[in-house]
Amino acid sequence: MRILLILLHLAAAGGAQTLEGVVDIHVHSGPDVVPRSIDALSAARLAESRGLRAIVLKNHYESTASLATLARKLTPRLEVFGGIALNRAVGGVNVAAVERMARVDGNFGRVVWMPTFDSENQVRANGEKRPFVSVSRNGRLLPEVIEVLDFIAAAKLVLATGHSTPAEVLMLVSEGRKRGIGKMVVTHGMLPPVSMTTAQLREAASMGAFCEFVGNAMIGTTRSVTFGEYAAAMRQVGLDHVILSSDLGQAGNPLHPDGLETIFAGLRGAGMSVDEIAIISKRNPARLLGLIQ
Secondary structure, three states: OHHHHHHHHHHHOOOOOOOOOOEEEEEEOEOOOOOEOOEHHHHHHHHHHOOOOEEEEEOOOOOOHHHHHHHHHHOOOOEEEEEEEOOHHHOOOOHHHHHHHHHOOOOOEEEEEOOOOOEHHHHHHOOOOOOOEOOEEOOEEOHHHHHHHHHHHHHOOEEEOOOOOHHHHHHHHHHHHHOOOOEEEEOOOOOOOOOOOHHHHHHHHHOOOEEEEEHHHOOHHHOOOOHHHHHHHHHHHOHHHEEEEOOEOEOOOOOHHHHHHHHHHHHHHOOOOHHHHHHHHHHHHHHHOOOOO
């Protein structure tokens, strides 16, 4: 009985790591044009059953605002949000596409990602010979990017920087702040092709952006860094400015809740505390989405 009471006390004090209250802002799912491990509605149901507070559905090629609205009908205890990535399939950096996404029934389209797989930076990094979507030229953001930033500010959406170069990320965050965008996140800033340094991430954070670190960099088929390396980098940026998301959903990788549990365990093994992990996986992403102040 005494051991049971001790365990209950530890859990109440935050000594037990759970998925209760986690907000995952980077959930890939089907239907998609690339293989996914789970469809969006099943992903939402699974997240709800495991105690997550909210998820953001991401698709590189079409808006997920409608999916979010439908998923919410099945998951009354889970907040589901969508967004739009400004790749070629939606006309690139296209304010009309963002406006329509934001007006979908329910108004759960929340995140606007600058170009990802069709970004100029991604296409050039891959050595591909195909059309791409630019966000800057000669060190200046393009007029259509400014137009989208103004709409994001007016509609109180979230700006995500996509697969831009480090210089473009910093321009986007700086201009976004100047134009009144209250919620900004640097999309997996340390991963290629973004490949920002911790100093650059700290600069983005100093201008009001959260810096995203993704779990699939540490586990699964796309593993490229150790838990210790990521833990050290997150501390260098400052945990108050960091968001940890899964970026899972790829075929062959763990499902999102399973992956998160593995990621949390790995980070604890690298010296992070339960409370520190809660800051980056619960509090900060909830702030980004406006669920708490």
